[in-house]
Amino acid sequence: MAVSGRFVLLVALGVVPIVLLDDPVWLLGWLAVVALVGAGDLILAGSPRSLVLHRDLPERVRLGESVPSTLYLANAGRRRVHGIVRDGWQPSAGASPGRARLDLPPGERRAIVTTLTPFRRGERRAAQVTVRSFGPLGLLARQATLELAGAIRVLPPFNSRKHLPSRLAQLRELDGKTSVMIRGQGTEFDSLREYVRGDDVRSIDWRATARRTDPSTGAGPQLVVRTWRPERDRRVVIVIDSGRTSAARIANEPRIDTAFESSLLLGALATRAGDRVDLVVYDRRVRGRVQGATGAELLSRMVNVMAPIDPQLIEMDWSAVPGLVASITSHRALVVIMTSIEAAGASQGLLAVLPQLTRKHMVVVSSVVDPTIAEATRERSNRDEVYRAAAAERSALDSSRIAAAIRQLGADVVTATPAELPPALADRYIALKAAGRL
């Protein structure tokens, strides 16, 4: 049961008869009148329990976008249901409006549209629908909470897709589709085409040129050059650390979200370049795995796997990573490890297993650096800030030492701020590919 503002007003109106008739008995009399009217109103209210509910909901939404969620209410009762409906979504589903008016005659059906704008990645759920049904006078209401589960998967935003076109253009340049040619360096022979000005003269295929020259017409010899393309069908294995250090926020974004952004961009790029991309999210258990997908399916599977993963508050188990990589591919691959390198103690595990990986694979360790550290080293106007700058220098020194140790073990390191890490990693991939080191 619920009370409306009208009911309170009705009770308060009892002042009029009490003052005018100046008799304390009227207090009880008025209360009796109110109780009678209220009871009648409550009895005439339609029952919210007689509603048939159904929710129509898209399966997934990208973080930062809005989708409509439609709730259908059908009245199977005998009385009109007139009142307020609340669709019970979790707060971070960003449901708006939170309350909706409903006027539903018996035997009819109405749709209530709630716009969801989730502000957190993962599985967002709705648990119930609460209906408050007022009587014809709008004094008292019957209220019931009806179970109706619903869920929507909020995918990572992939904001770094804006970097994709420029990197794809770079890839095409590698592919030999433009006039700029890269010769040698272990690239594969692709095709022959006519010489255009600017091509490397060393790539002219004289034998093919001779064959092309048409003696009958007597036209000048058409120079033919060989084109090369980068290797295809290489393996890229992305290992994302979902341990406790990935929960830390840098520039109000958890490390793991930056890792997701970087791996999405890298995955999109690598699959266009013809490489096979596998993803595994790991701390002590495999939290998510994408294998054997290519093209558009790869990205959709990646975001789907990533969506519900949150960092676990446990230490990453590095000793299992070489075995994990071996289980994915037995060939040489580019292994991209997305983790954090900041303290020597925390990186011991990574440093211990890197030799096993670098023996067989090309390894790139990618880590987010905190832009506030770089800012803090420059601000030294008072005593507190000088100490802060000293601590910042110390942590910068720590991470640069670990980066040096990783390089000594034969792996590559990419560090950048959260906004810059995805394109930086993509550029490193293109550079490795151009150098034929995959």
Add this chain to the structure above:
Amino acid sequence: MTATPSTATSTTPTIRRATRRSLFWILAATFLVLVAIIGIALTGSALSRGTEFSATNPGPIGSMAVAEVLRQQGVDVRVAGSFGSAKSALVARPGSTLFLYDSGDFLDDTRLTEIAGLARDVVVLTPGFAQLRAVAPQVAQAGTVKRKVLRSDCALAAVAKAESVTGAGRGYRVTGTGTVATRCLGSGSRVFSLIRLERGAHTITVLGTTDALRNEHVAERGNAALVLNLLGANPRLVWYLPTIDDSAAADAPSIAELTPVWVSSVMALLVIVAIAAAFWRGRRMGPLVIENLPVTVRASETMEGRARLYQRGGARLRALDSLRVGTIARVAAQCGLPRLATVDDVIAAASAVTGSDPRQLRSLLLDDTPRTDRELVRLSDRLLELERSVARSIRPA
């Protein structure tokens, strides 16, 4: 719509289910209330000890024993509940004794004089200042009497018969030199617990021994003899304990009489409106939907913590060394030195570029030890200045 058209399950309990679920608590609460009511009804009389020196109070502090014995001795004891009834009793039966105990000074001077004048003998128990001024102006208060026993020390019949009485109560003193008064039950320093003034045929007795009248102590020593003789001197006794209704202020109209009848009803209605409004605003639209939120850990917290640790521990040299390492690395990079260059190489390169004294640079980058925070800040500023001057020299823009 693919789902079968069946009504949804409700998690809100129906009235019947809610009642059944909370039936135990309702019954328990009812039981407790009943027990409390019965308990209060049974012990309520014992809890209140009743009025002091009341002729109808059988409790320890009452005086029903005295009144009953006097009745058995043939004294007509009339208990007056108000000023009017006391006055009419005295007027109707002249020659009565008046026992007056006004604990709250309810009677004003005029009423006291009026009622005292109507009786033949007046016994005033522990009168205060205002009562003494009206009834016996020659008598003054003299504090508390703490003696356990008071011996009879005067010719007054009642006192003489009692021989000794319980002393606890108030003491009084006679003021003025020429006053004729019988002073009895002295406790030293001219303090007496019983003083009798004669006014023609009337007597006024100021009595201070309170314990002697109580049911609790009346049978001890000669208390009974004193009290019975004092109050039973005349065949008629009016026992009057004034109440708040007898005060002069009681005649003034109360707030309830001044306000209209509807005010209290309207106030009750407003309370009900407030309760209804609380239900109106307080009833929520269904339960909360639970959500697990991730922990928020800022990555820079370790840096901030380390900075505070340096500061609290006064680790100036350590802090400065961190800054120096950063500066040396940046200067080396600016000067184009290899990664493995020593500090001496860096100092040489920096002094060559900026033209500053290599010894000064060496003390700045290696040797100086900051003793105070002020020195630390100064050295840190000089490091920044060095970086800037190297940058300026290498890239003059």
